Amino acid sequence: MKKDSTRLVITFIMLIFLLIISFSASILYTVNNYLESKRSNVPVFVFFKDNVSKEQALSYANSLKTHAGVKSVKFIDKSEALSDILSKLNLPLQQFSENPLPYSLEIFLKPQFAAEPPNINSIEKTLKSNNLIDEVRIPKGLFANISQTTLTFKEFSYVLLGTFILLEIIILALLLKISYDLQRSNYNKLKLFGIKRLRIFLIFLKQTIVSWLFASLFSVILGSIIMFLYINYINLVPAYQNDILISFGVSSGLYIVFSLIILTILSLFVFFIEDEKI
Structure with missing residues (x-):
């Protein structure tokens, strides 16, 4: 059979898209996790009534830690709060005969819990229903x-990855068509010898899968090298190192499995569109 150089091009194209999509998915996943985690950095402030003792406030704070949506609870002593405010305002503590501030809590919610507005309303209702609480402030x-912002970013991620995948499908379909055209006369000769179309298709598919195997192998090797260099010499966001590694691997x-499915479907489509009965 004629030497089919398009197989090398198919291998190269698949390798490039495997790396691009894997790295893009890893980066997008990590950024999405970062945006999700921002919810846990938003404090919910709870102020106790003036007549609530420190022991009562601490007891309630500890009970909140068992709430399914609460990530952490910080107890704010009213003496420390007053000293902090006066130091920032550069005012003397002696001018206050008594502390006008109540005990308070700074509550941080779990990212997934805080993603749903009904959950925010629910915990607000729960906090306000306690007779120790004077005021609840939720931003x-x-x-x-x-x-x-997280939703918009997710939509952008889906569009970007979808564009990459669609572009790869179009390019691979064209290359497979060219590859078949180059081998058309050879396939027709096989038919004259009584070889069935299914057998010829399997020959065509086998050549395509070889390209996929080489592309997958090279993408794993290159991806591993790039990840090794990033972790050991660049590592721009150490806090998300595990997210980057896991998301890239997954x-x-x-996508290696998905690309095999796509390549098989495209090969089937191109073959039965281009193939002629003799």
Whole structure:
């Protein structure tokens, strides 16, 4: 059979897209996790009534730690709060005969819990229903802005990855068509010898799968080298190192399998569109 150089091009194209999509998915996943985690940095402030003792406030703070949506609870002593405020305002503590501030809590919610507005309303209702609590301040607008930003980013991620995948499908379909055209006369000769179309298709598919195997192998090797260099010499965001490694490994594995499925379907489509009965 004629030497089919398009197989090398198919291997190269698959290698490039495997790396691009795997790295893109890893970066997008890590950024999404970062945006999700921002919800846990938004404090919910709870102020106790003036007549609530420190022991009562601490007891309630400890009970909140068992709440399914609460990530952490910080107890704010009213003496420390007053000293902190006066130091920032550069005012003497002696001018206050008594502390006008109540005990308070700074509550941080779990990212997934804080993603749903009904959950925010639910915990607000729970906090306000306690007779020890005087006031609850929840920055609902900030939670909503983070949720909207996260949603917009997810939509952008889906569009970007979808564009890459669509572009790869179009390029591979064209290359497979060219590859078949180059081998058309050879396939027709096989038919004259009584070789069935299914057998010829399997020959065509086998050549395509070889390209996939080489592309997958090279992508794993190159991806591993790049990840090794990044972790040991660049590592721009050490806090998300595990997220980057895990997401890259998972996205690479899934896309290698997905690319095989796509390549098989495209090969089937191109063959039965281009193939002629003799």
